[in-house]
Amino acid sequence: MKRSIVALVAGTALIALSGCAGSGAGTGDGSTLNFALSTDPGKINPITNATQAGQDVAAFTYESLVSFPVGTDPVGLLADSWVESPTEVTFTLKDGITCGDGSAFSATDVAATFEYAEKEETGSPYRGVYFPAQGLTVTPDEAANTVTFTSEQPQSFLVRTIGALPIVCASGLADPSKLDTEAFGTGPYTLTDSSAGQDYSFTLRDDYTWGPNAVTSKTAGLPKTVKAQVVASASTQVNLLQSGEIQLATVGGADRDRLKNDDYTTLDVPLRPGLIFFNQAEGRPAHDLEVRQAIGAAIDRDEVGTVASSGRGEPITNLVSPMASVCLGYDSADALPEFDVDKANSILDAAGWVAGTDGIRSKNGQTLTVKMLFPAEESAGVTAAIELLQQKLAVIGVDAVPTPSSSYTDVIFQGGDWDLVWAPIYTSLPSDWQGILSGDFPPNGGNWTYNTNQEYFDLAAQAQTLAGEESCETWTAAQDSLFTNLEVLPTYSSTSTMYGKDLTFGLSKTVIDPTSLRLTK
Template identity: 65%
Template structure:
């Protein structure tokens, strides 16, 4: 049995695979195979520019591609781009020859430019704006004859090529009327959407004209599945059952459900730090988290050594950085000294000093307003995370805080829309430290994506210093910025958590956060 450990982002994907026949393209000249994949929640709208959820990315990757491909733990490779040259303020991508959209039309440099212009438009509301590309001060030039796209940023960016290279590219047929992107695929991916039943399944068939994949993958590559059926499966237990009964070739399983799979032989196992436990605070005016003293008290009330093992089912460790060892850059950062220590007495004293008085019921109040918080978390999380949320509720009550667990199947909609929440357990995994400048910066909702309402000017200044440095030379500066995030409690890192992909009769790889379609190979 071959085992390997790789990283993935906070992707809620469960993969299931069954061998079968299909009347589609036949890779390597043999009989086409069917692979079944399941995600833990329905992606909803299929627009790859407006929907940044893990479920959406896990589905859209079959129909859309980006300029670069991100093999775990390695340097980016060209996907739609043949080559690129970059500095901290500009990057020029040269497109591969012969790239075709799903409708058979050639992909042009203008299509790439238009995709970014669509994503940058205020009316689009793309959450990638300010994360994958600068929200302001970006100019784009396209040369269709030369096949080049040049991006120039007024502000320096440490990883300009790496971030711009991650945005899914949409073909002209989709950009002409973006409304069609909600239900149709208009990209260059190796697979075409054959049918869909929202909330249940999505079926893709291998294109017969795909020739530009990473590692020279084409429609004729041996072992590449001819049909991919994506289903919605929420339960780790169900995934484990399918593996044990031989009904699944590929499945992702988390928590203790993996224990019963130890005796089973698999072609491949990939353990991924999939869903890091991070607590974010709503700092909007009028929310209790707007007061740093309250954020500090809540953070000091969290016993990370107790909460973490519960959340991860004993398979993890404390987080001291927002970029794990499996990230693409600055993986050695360690901001443990900036994380508040567990101290219930200090937490209670901080609330006393801030004027929050404990009542007869043990709950504090100030100016007649009880200290009550909504603890938002993804409804699809594991039993371990649910138990950890309940433990946090108990910990917060010790310092006089009434914490109300609030599971949500669409928690990202809540936070991005400026909805009702005070703290959120959000499993956000990034591969670059600069990603956080976009996630925790910019305008507040609904005008921007700064959903924590972060106004930490020290962090913004430190980001500016880090962005002026290129690549690895920027890591010390990025750690200083990360220290500021932790000490000012924009985010409290708790514990890493892993999930495992199992392959029986199939092998696969990942790009950044998700299963990469053209890496799937049927081996039996």
């Protein structure tokens, strides 16, 4: 299945915010939480907005069927329980759920949300990611309070895909245009005030009783009001944290050094992984496995990754984000190539690539020149890492040409001129990579690396017939094949850090979980 790059590129994500009439202040013991958004979410339709800011804000007013706390099993939000197979999952909904406007919530609302999201004219980036673009049947049963999803094609993680889509109440679906500026969800908060580009204010509902882990409006420490402020500058966010004007922010880069000696609740969040992909199309140098193997052996991933992450990253041994809630403990470290320059040179010698007087190799009149594409807006650390890669590849006779692009995704998806690309893509499921690295080549499909690794295709197809954790071993074997065949070479993942002042918090994937918030002062 083709996956949407919008939902996979690091720094993008899922949901949205908005508000309708609130149902009154909650009775929790907390008071007010102020937190910083790095960017404004813009239009806040939770089915079409795929920004991180949109996701963070929308979580307060919308809920999905299931929550995905970092490092643990999924937890029911709207769903009380579920039964899963590779082709079908049935969710039993919790009793007594109501929407923010006080109307009753029903199984039909779930089905209607998926119907709206599935339409091409809706333009949802989750189509083909959180649910199949074709071949999905949704059957609500009001009497049993269940919703059953049936997929024509087997999938390993139906709960973890279908369960993540934010669900919209009937009042919002009656006129979807309102979703850009208003919220129609079942979340614990309602949006009571907003000023686009500046701030968004939320009030705790007094009728919220179905939260995960028995959280209700009366849970001690849960903030009564929440105010999200748009603060673009990381330095300003640090200033506001230190002055106590905000209690929660996500800060990256060297600005974190100013917060080292203060008393904060912290959580490092992996982001923008350094992944090197190879263009394996006919006629490109990396079409030959030997060229990919030589490049893989010539790169010291620790050195390059440390530079790219400015010394704050972690080595990547798994293409699935460490913030995911599936297949924890699995990795493909043993399948990664070892750093060995002599081996790299030997591979190219044996493959007939001969070094010229300038040190650059050639074969049959073709110079071993590779265009090394990377996002133009990347950090100074990544730019330095690209320059380092250029130097290291020159040692083995590869002429690597750094090629920054402000629209690199257009270049790769449209079959453009590139050989290597530094692409900061993450996924929350191993099955997402089947959509990214298989299928038809551009312009007819999304297999933009021109991958032809049949071993990977076979293993991925086998994994899809196994449900949930039972599939993890096979998905890991498939990932091993990607690494040994050099479809992708991982380096390091950069991080940002979430800081909470007089506050504890948790995440669902990479999103703030509003039911986890507890003000401690």
